[in-house]
Amino acid sequence: MKIEDKKRVLREMVLHRRFEERCYQAYIERKIGGFLHLYPGQEACCNGVMEAARPGHDYVITGYRDHVHAIKCGADPKAVMAELYGKETGSSKGRGGSMHIFDGDKRFMGGYALVGGPFPLAAGIAKAIQLKGGDEIAICFLGDAANNQGVFHETLNMAALWKLPVLFVCENNLYGIGTSIERSTAVVHQHKRVAAYNIPADECDGQDIEIVYEAARKAVDHVRSGNGPYFLELMTYRYRGHSMSDSRGYRSREEEELWKQRDPIFILRDRLIKDGAMTMADFEALEKETDAYIENEVIKFAEESPEPRVEDLEKYVFADRATQLPWLTGKAA
Amino acid sequence: MSRMTTEQAIHQALAEEMQRDERVLLVGEGVATKRGDLVRNFGTARVRNTPLAEAIIAGTAVGAAASGLRPVIDLLFAPFLTYAMDALVNSAGKLRYLSGGQFEFPLVAMSMTGSGWCVGAQHNHNLEAMFAHAPGLKVVMPSTVADFKGLLKAAIRDDNPVLFFTDLALLHQEGEVPDVADHLVPLGQAAVRRVGADVTLVSYAKTVGVCLQAAEQLQAQGIAAEVIDLRTLKPLDEATVLRSLRKTGRLVAVTEASGLCGMAAELAALAVTRAFDALRAPVVRLTGPDAPGASSWVLEQAALPTAEAVVEAVQGMLGDAVVVREALATT
Numbered sequence: 001m002k003i004e005d006k007k008r009v010l011r012e013m014v015l016h017r018r019f020e021e022r023c024y025q026a027y028i029e030r031k032i033g034g035f036l037h038l039y040p041g042q043e044a045c046c047n048g049v050m051e052a053a054r055p056g057h058d059y060v061i062t063g064y065r066d067h068v069h070a071i072k073c074g075a076d077p078k079a080v081m082a083e084l085y086g087k088e089t090g091s092s093k094g095r096g097g098s099m100h101i102f103d104g105d106k107r108f109m110g111g112y113a114l115v116g117g118p119f120p121l122a123a124g125i126a127k128a129i130q131l132k133g134g135d136e137i138a139i140c141f142l143g144d145a146a147n148n149q150g151v152f153h154e155t156l157n158m159a160a161l162w163k164l165p166v167l168f169v170c171e172n173n174l175y176g177i178g179t180s181i182e183r184s185t186a187v188v189h190q191h192k193r194v195a196a197y198n199i200p201a202d203e204c205d206g207q208d209i210e211i212v213y214e215a216a217r218k219a220v221d222h223v224r225s226g227n228g229p230y231f232l233e234l235m236t237y238r239y240r241g242h243s244m245s246d247s248r249g250y251r252s253r254e255e256e257e258l259w260k261q262r263d264p265i266f267i268l269r270d271r272l273i274k275d276g277a278m279t280m281a282d283f284e285a286l287e288k289e290t291d292a293y294i295e296n297e298v299i300k301f302a303e304e305s306p307e308p309r310v311e312d313l314e315k316y317v318f319a320d321r322a323t324q325l326p327w328l329t330g331k332a333a
Numbered sequence: 334m335s336r337m338t339t340e341q342a343i344h345q346a347l348a349e350e351m352q353r354d355e356r357v358l359l360v361g362e363g364v365a366t367k368r369g370d371l372v373r374n375f376g377t378a379r380v381r382n383t384p385l386a387e388a389i390i391a392g393t394a395v396g397a398a399a400s401g402l403r404p405v406i407d408l409l410f411a412p413f414l415t416y417a418m419d420a421l422v423n424s425a426g427k428l429r430y431l432s433g434g435q436f437e438f439p440l441v442a443m444s445m446t447g448s449g450w451c452v453g454a455q456h457n458h459n460l461e462a463m464f465a466h467a468p469g470l471k472v473v474m475p476s477t478v479a480d481f482k483g484l485l486k487a488a489i490r491d492d493n494p495v496l497f498f499t500d501l502a503l504l505h506q507e508g509e510v511p512d513v514a515d516h517l518v519p520l521g522q523a524a525v526r527r528v529g530a531d532v533t534l535v536s537y538a539k540t541v542g543v544c545l546q547a548a549e550q551l552q553a554q555g556i557a558a559e560v561i562d563l564r565t566l567k568p569l570d571e572a573t574v575l576r577s578l579r580k581t582g583r584l585v586a587v588t589e590a591s592g593l594c595g596m597a598a599e600l601a602a603l604a605v606t607r608a609f610d611a612l613r614a615p616v617v618r619l620t621g622p623d624a625p626g627a628s629s630w631v632l633e634q635a636a637l638p639t640a641e642a643v644v645e646a647v648q649g650m651l652g653d654a655v656v657v658r659e660a661l662a663t664t
Contacts, residue, residue, distance in 0.1 A: 059400070093433030102432035109399060110432060114423055120392020121424060127393055128400030131358065131378055138396075151419075154389035161384070316434035317469050319492035 001051065001213055003277050006268060009051060009209060010278075011286060013043045013265050016068040018290045019077055022299065023067070023084060023098075027244050031303070032084045034097045035113075037065040041239040044264035045171045046072050046141065048212025049232070052220045053139060053167075059107045059125045061118040062141040064099035065238075066111030069141055074106035077294075078301040087305035094308040095316060107136075115176075116149030118142060119168075123155050126164035126229075137223045138166040145176025147190055156197040156229070163228035167219050168194075170233040171206065177242040178250040194231040206234030207262045210271075334509040339499065342482035342510055343443075344368065347405065349515075350489040351375050354403060357489055361390055361407030361443075391417035391442060395424045398438040398494070405489060410456040411446035411498060414464075425494035426469030438469075438494045441485070447539060447589060448633040449502030454625030457501075457633075459590035464496045465567040466594070471520055472566040474498040476541040478508030480564055483518030491520060500538040500589075523570035525577070529557030532647050533577040535600055536587040537563040540638055544587055547643035556651060566596055574600065575608050582613035583650050587638050592620035614650040619643060 001009070020038045027036050039046075046069050050060075056074045067084075071077050075091055083090030084098050091101050099113040109125060112118045122140035129136050146152060147170065159166050170190045174181050187193050191201035200222060204215040212234055219230045237259040241248045248256070272278045337345070348371060351357045358379040365372045365382045372380045383390045387408050394404040408414055414421065425438045446459050465472045471493050475481045481499070488495040510516060526541060527548050534544040541562045548558035559577050563570065578584055584604045586597035597618040604616050619638040627633050 061396075090433070092431055092435070095433050096431040100428075100431040102428075102435050104432070104435040109396075109436075110428065112424075114419060117392075117419055117423065120389045120420060121396035121399070123389065124393035124396020124398070124404075125400045126396075128397045128402045131397075131402065151388045151392065154384065154386040155392070157384055157386070158389050158393065162381075316430045316432075318471075319429060319437040319439070 001210055003272075003275065005051065006272060007277060009047055010265065010268050010272060011290075012072070013047055013209075013268065014286055014290050015077070015293075016043050016047070016071065017265060018287065018294055019071070019081070019298070020067065022294050023081070024240070024244075026084070026299070032098070033086065034099070035064070036084070036098050036244045037242065038240045039065055039068045039238070041259065041264070042171055042173060042206065042236045043068065044209040044212050044267075045169070045206045045234045045236050048206075048209045048234075049139065049141070049169050049216040051209075051213050052216035053137070056106045058136050059109055059129070059138045060141065061109040061122050061125065061138070062111055063115065063118065063143060063146065064111055064113050065143070066099065066101050070101040070103055070108050070111070073103060073108040075101065075103040075108055077298050079103075081298045081302040082305045085302040085305070086307070087302060088308045089301070089305040093316070116142070116146040116151050119146070119149070119151045119155035120158075122166050122168070123158050123164055126159065126166040127162065129165050130162070135224060136165070137220065138164075139169060140166060141169045141171060143176070144170055144172040144174070144181055144190055145184065147193065148176075148185060156194060156199060156231075159229040160197045160199050163226075165223050165226070166229045167223045168229065168231045170231065171236055172233055173236050173238045175238070175242065175251070178246060180250065189233070191231055191233040199229050199231050201231035201233065203233040203235065206236035207264045208267050209264060335512055336507055337478060337510055338507055339478050339481045339504050342478045343485055343499070345510075346482045346485035346489070347371065348374070350486055351379065356401065356403045357405065358397070358402055359405045359407070360393065362409050364407050387413050387416035388420060391420035392424065394440045394442070395420050395428075395438060398425070398440040399428070399436045403439045403489060405441045405443065408442060408444045410452070411444040411460055412455050412458045414442070414444055414460065414496075417442070421464070421470065421494065421496070422467045426467045430469060437492045439492045441488045441495045441497050443497045443499065445499045445501040445504070447500040447502050448626060448637055449539075451628045451630050451633055453628040457626040459588070459621065461496065461498050461566055462590055462595045462599075465596065465599075469494065471495040471568065472498070473520060473564065474500065474538045474566060475564055476500070476503065476538050476562050478506060479510045479516065480518050480524075482510050483516045484520065484564060486515070487517050487520050490517075495520070498538070502539045518564070520565045521568040521570055523564055523573040524562045525559060525573065526562050527558065527560040529559040530580055531557045531651060532583040532585060533559045533561060533574070533581045534585050534587060534643060535561045535563065535574055537566065537596070538589065540587045540589050543638055543640050544643060546640035547647070550640060550644050551647055554648075556647060558647065563596070569599070569603075571603055571607070574603060578604055578608040579611045582611050583647075584612075585617045585619060585643060585646050585650070587619045587643060589621050589637055591623045592618050593623055595620060617646045617650060619646060
């Protein structure tokens, strides 16, 4: 990665981290309801892969830990925060909440609350790309626990059989809610499970963005060149619990400390400092600036936005022809 | 008019819609094998056999629909839909709402069900009401050959997910289909199959025939039954049912599906909540039993509401009225 790109991505990763930490605070303050799944610790995964892909051009679908993926694809952090607040200005107009961020314009095809649910949808998105003949790819980010659903296997089979342009990114954070992967999954290294479907698969460190980026470049090139699906497993860790109701009683604080020594933001920061591209003071200023942006713009927007109107409770259940969506192009004879 | 079977009408509808709109594709269990001419005309990319795995078939359709295609999926038998519930109910039916209206899911999920082939409960289960209960989905279950064609074409053009059920006892029935270039039957419109003023018989799929037989027998007794074929279960054409009820004051709801929380219960609720003042007798529901479909021909047929049962129910409702009419006739 070029120095300029690394500096830009560091800025983005700090935004992603501080955004999530601010969500935590808003949740404690009961400004945000529902379930909240936070991303700190895993930032190099989404950022590394999407740096190798084309955000806004490639289609991205993921699970419920979805705020950062949406923002990385181009969703406005203000709209994402407003969605968490359940406001009409939210990215899903307050109908989706934390687990259902969508941004069709940016081809962010959604956060999905059911474990493994996006697998077959990613295959369908890829099928549409294949049929239309575009150079986009579908990227499906999911956690390791999703791979124990039956649709994981149905999707891998179909993707390989139909040679679909889909990249599966497994963010293996070692826990499915509160069950460690050793206790839930017969095969810990997920890429090994994929070999049975003749899909090329790779595993790498998910904490170092440059390593993720290099692995993802190879993966994206493979898929975009028409060679069919690819599976990339990134070994990572979430600092917070599964959701806000999780006190992490199933793992030790020592284990958490070990992972925090390999923090994705600090790895990149220290490398940039070592290379003389920035100073610690620059980094601290960046954090302050980010916090100010989140407070003065993102939170302010969410708090001041209107609630959805109760009269609109049943709006958006069915499509009607009067509201044809701009990206649904295709010609009817 | 052209004479053809339901199966041929469905095939014509698929062929015409694929010709009309290149975004329409047909995927599912054996579709390419069964419909070779569609493969020849539209290619293997648009007409494609799938693995026998309903969750991925339906899920693929949802993803493709969100990306601008208009997939039709053939899942063969209705009980197989339970494997596809997540994609159909949680994705197709909900993601438009959850995204604040950002996506549309124009897809049709076809399946067969109903008694008549002795296929047993894992191939025969009238579970259409489960989908009527799920938000964001439309449900269609035709009875006539012309409607199979017209409703399937309309379902493919609809911008919402549509469950299209084929009563397998009707698959080989013959009927007339209009020769117009584009025979469309709009979703959400019931058909009055027979006009009458004494009682309203409401049904869909094969039990529409049962109601028509009953109406014929009732006619011989001087009772005029109106027969309504719902055709679309959701959106439900409440206006047509209510209009008839205001005239007759009597409702018999007939379904092959079991009664609890079913379409007949919904019709009864419609009658008592919206036309209570017009009712002249308690509503009667004639439904299949709350039991899995048996493979025995005798048991399978015994589970179906019969014309005789409908006649008996109507006589019960009209008992006093018939006596009065007879008394008036003799004076």
